Amino acid sequence: MTRSNGNDRSSEAARPSRGPPGRVEVVTGREGGLGTFGGVFTPSILTILGVIMYLRFGWVLGQVGLAGTLAIVTLSTSITFLTALSIAAIATDERVRTGGAYYMISRSLGIETGGAVGIPLYLAQALSVALYTVGFAESVARAFPSLDERLIGLVTTVAVAALALRSARAAIRVQYLIMGAIGLSLLSLAFGSPLEGVQPQGMGLPDLVPTESFWVVFAVFFPAVTGIMAGVNMSGDLEDPGRSIPKGTFAAIGVGYAIYMALPVLLMTRADTASLVSDPLVMRRIAFWGDAILVGVWGATLSSAVGSILGAPRVLQALARDGILPRSLGWLGRGSGAEDTPRAG
Numbered sequence: 216m217t218r219s220n221g222n223d224r225s226s227e228a229a230r231p232s233r234g235p236p237g238r239v240e241v242v243t244g245r246e247g248g249l250g251t252f253g254g255v256f257t258p259s260i261l262t263i264l265g266v267i268m269y270l271r272f273g274w275v276l277g278q279v280g281l282a283g284t285l286a287i288v289t290l291s292t293s294i295t296f297l298t299a300l301s302i303a304a305i306a307t308d309e310r311v312r313t314g315g316a317y318y319m320i321s322r323s324l325g326i327e328t329g330g331a332v333g334i335p336l337y338l339a340q341a342l343s344v345a346l347y348t349v350g351f352a353e354s355v356a357r358a359f360p361s362l363d364e365r366l367i368g369l370v371t372t373v374a375v376a377a378l379a380l381r382s383a384r385a386a387i388r389v390q391y392l393i394m395g396a397i398g399l400s401l402l403s404l405a406f407g408s409p410l411e412g413v414q415p416q417g418m419g420l421p422d423l424v425p426t427e428s429f430w431v432v433f434a435v436f437f438p439a440v441t442g443i444m445a446g447v448n449m450s451g452d453l454e455d456p457g458r459s460i461p462k463g464t465f466a467a468i469g470v471g472y473a474i475y476m477a478l479p480v481l482l483m484t485r486a487d488t489a490s491l492v493s494d495p496l497v498m499r500r501i502a503f504w505g506d507a508i509l510v511g512v513w514g515a516t517l518s519s520a521v522g523s524i525l526g527a528p529r530v531l532q533a534l535a536r537d538g539i540l541p542r543s544l545g546w547l548g549r550g551s552g553a554e555d556t557p558r559a560g
Contacts, residue, residue, distance in 0.1 A: 248454035253387045255446035255453070255463025258525070261390055261518035262442025263471040264397055266350060268478070269512045270495040271435055276479045277491030278425045278432045284479040287433050291440045292472045299443060299468055303461035306450075311460065313451025313555065314533025315526060316444055321537065330539040333530055340448075340527035347520035348372045354512055375517070379524045382554050383452045386521050393514040393521075400511025401474070405481065406503040413487045439475070443467060445519075448526030451533075452554060528560030535560075 248254070276284045305311070305319045312318055317336055321329020352368035378386050427435075443464050453459045482491065485501045494500065499508040534540050535548030551558045 249383065249387065249449060249452050249459075250454060251459040251463045251466075253384075253391075254449045255459050256466050257387060257390050257394060257446075258449060258518075258522045259443050259446035259464060259467035260470055261394055261397065261515070262445040262522050263440060263467060264474065265439060265442065265515040265519055266512065267436060267439035268475070269400075269498060269508065269515060271439075272475075272478060273482055273486070273491040273494070273497045275432050275436050276482055277488045278427050279429055281479055281483050283429060283432070285476060287429075287436050288440075288472065288475045288479075290433070291437045292468060292475070294437075295440045295443060296465075296468055299461075299464045302443070302447060302464060306460040307457050311450045311453075311456035312533070313529055313536075313550075313557075315448035315450050315530060317530050318450065318533050319447075326537060326539070330534065330537075333534050333539065337527055337530040337534065340523045340530065343523045344372065344375070344520050344527070347516045347523065348375070351513060351516040351520070354509070354516070358509060371517070371520070375520045375524050378521065379528070380556070380558050382552070382556055383449065383525055384554065386525055390518055390521060393518045396507075396510045396514035397518075400498075400502070400507040400514075403502040403504045403507035404478075404498055407485065407501045408503075409485045410487070410490060410497075410501055413490060440468075440471060442471075442519075442522075445522035445526060448522075448529055451529055528557040531560040532557035 275287065279287065302316075302319065305323055309319070309322055314321075314333070317329055317333035320332050348368050348371045351371055352364045355367050356362055356364040378389060446463050446467065447460060450456045450460065482497075482501075486497055490497050490500075496508065496512075499505040502508050531540075532548050532550065535545055538545075540547065547557070547560050549559060550556060
């Protein structure tokens with residue numbers, strides 16, 4: 216198939232699918248869809264700059280030192296970059312529709328392979344919504360002990376679901392606010408000061424014997440750079456997927472890499488190894504405004520929850536339209552409104 220041009224867009228045009236015979240699917244790349252910044256870069260960078268950065272990056276640094284941390288960041292980002300090259304190649308060669316990574320794999324390697332990947336991908340993203348909302352509820356309950364953790368989690372889950380049901384565009388607007396909160400937390404960290412009463416580790420090796428190997432620490436950190444799927448999953452809501460997916464994905468990888476390379480240098484000169492390893496919220500103690508780090512943690516968990524609850528139904532919608540699901544579940548492929556929102560999913 217050839218890539219669509221700017222004059223070949225429609226919101227509800229049905230074309231023959233490359234999936235099972237007789238199936239049709241909605242062509243995306245419509246006028247008025249999301250652009251590169253809002254549709255791909257924003258959800259990707261917000262998932263990349265997530266909870267691992269706030270709660271585990273100090274531990275990574277304390278375990279393997281500055282050189283080891285920079286090596287882990289570079290190796291992890293290189294793997295993500297190679298994945299992004301494949302995504303960009305498919306996005307610029309094929310007409311990308313709803314379904315994100317599932318759609319790309321199914322059209323490149325076949326519908327059977329796509330289904331084998333798409334179903335676990337949907338389940339992982341759907342269940343991760345609960346993971347993120349529970350993490351958000353736990354952190355809020357620790358900051359405000361009088362609040363009930365289960366109630367916070369329930370209200371948060373319902374709220375992000377209602378946001379996703381309204382429209383992807385509304386969810387992206389909320390993510391702009393979350394991006395501002397994360398930016399504020401990083402600025403507060405940059406203008407902070409060293410811990411009182413401790414000697415910062417400096418630029419050398421850890422002053423404690425590490426308890427974990429390099430590859431165990433790598434495994435803990437690696438999920439922090441895999442957030443590019445959050446933007447790819449919005450393929451069905453983009454005005455020009457062939458242009459936005461490569462540009463937005465590479466921009467998010469580049470910005471994330473720059474931040475992850477700068478943070479360990481900053482932390483190394485502000486805290487000792489013992490504090491980095493033992494205190495998950497060590498950033499709060501060295502930031503100019505400590506509560507900004509809490510706001511960043513909350514923003515990171517909420518943005519990940521929003522990204523998952525936007526992406527999972529769209530994968531499910533594509534699976535239903537391709538006939539991967541049983542016929543009795545075909546109604547999950549329906550979309551609502553001009554945005555083709557998968558409200559049923």
